[in-house]
Amino acid sequence: DSGVTQTPKHLITATGQRVTLRCSPRSGDLSVYWYQQSLDQGLQFLIQYYNGEERAKGNILERFSAQQFPDLHSELNLSSLELGDSALYFCASSRGTEAFFGQGTRLTVV
Amino acid sequence: GESVGLHLPTLSVQEGDNSIINCAYSNSASDYFIWYKQESGKGPQFIIDIRSNMDKRQGQRVTVLLNKTVKHLSLQIAATQPGDSAVYFCAENQNELRNQFYFGTGTSLTVIP
Numbered sequence: 279d280s281g282v283t284q285t286p287k288h289l290i291t292a293t294g295q296r297v298t299l300r301c302s303p304r305s306g307d308l309s310v311y312w313y314q315q316s317l318d319q320g321l322q323f324l325i326q327y328y329n330g331e332e333r334a335k336g337n338i339l340e341r342f343s344a345q346q347f348p349d350l351h352s353e354l355n356l357s358s359l360e361l362g363d364s365a366l367y368f369c370a371s372s373r374g375t376e377a378f379f380g381q382g383t384r385l386t387v388v
Numbered sequence: 389g390e391s392v393g394l395h396l397p398t399l400s401v402q403e404g405d406n407s408i409i410n411c412a413y414s415n416s417a418s419d420y421f422i423w424y425k426q427e428s429g430k431g432p433q434f435i436i437d438i439r440s441n442m443d444k445r446q447g448q449r450v451t452v453l454l455n456k457t458v459k460h461l462s463l464q465i466a467a468t469q470p471g472d473s474a475v476y477f478c479a480e481n482q483n484e485l486r487n488q489f490y491f492g493t494g495t496s497l498t499v500i501p
Contacts, residue, residue, distance in 0.1 A: 376422065379432045
């Protein structure tokens with residue numbers, strides 16, 4: 279158990295809808311990262327937050343947004359969903375150089 | 389084997405043999421690298437890390453080699469076991485201050501009993 283908790287584990291939704299994925303980082307970790315992993319693909323870095331502020335942006339679509347709250351949990355909002363958004367979405371947290379990953383949320387858009 | 393299109397590179401080894409998984413990284417300024425193991429249905433797990441001021445680092449049954457000249461990393465697993473079957477990713481930290489980790493495509497390792 280990495281100590282990073284993601285909910286829900288599975289999510290099935292229709293095209294055009296909006297969903298929110300939640301991440302609770304390890305206790306004390308200030309940095310939260312979001313990654314997208316499509317089938318048989320590597321992990322694509324989406325965005326990083328550090329202590330409530332956006333720190334870095336990767337290949338995140340404009341339809342996607344994220345935030346980190348004062349209690350350090352983070353949410354990734356995906357809107358106007360398309361079939362191609364179906365993927366595993368991972369959250370990771372760190373307080374140093376090593377990132378610890380949650381179990382992921384599997385999103386299926388139908 | 390080699391990968392084509394969207395498929396992960398794959399490597400099959402006999403149980404007990406040594407495995408070598410390779411990774412090319414993109415940014416010559418990256419100064420910290422991590423190997424992760426991802427089992428089916430799970431998130432990536434840390435295996436071993438190495439800083440750019442080192443060429444080699446050893447862990448339990450694993451060794452990471454770093455060649456900065458050609459921007460290449462390798463992960464060597466000794467006496468590979470069935471439990472080592474997983475996808476292995478290398479990640480480069482492109483900005484230590486910001487801890488931005490970028491992952492390679494991954495290699496799928498299958499251990500044949």
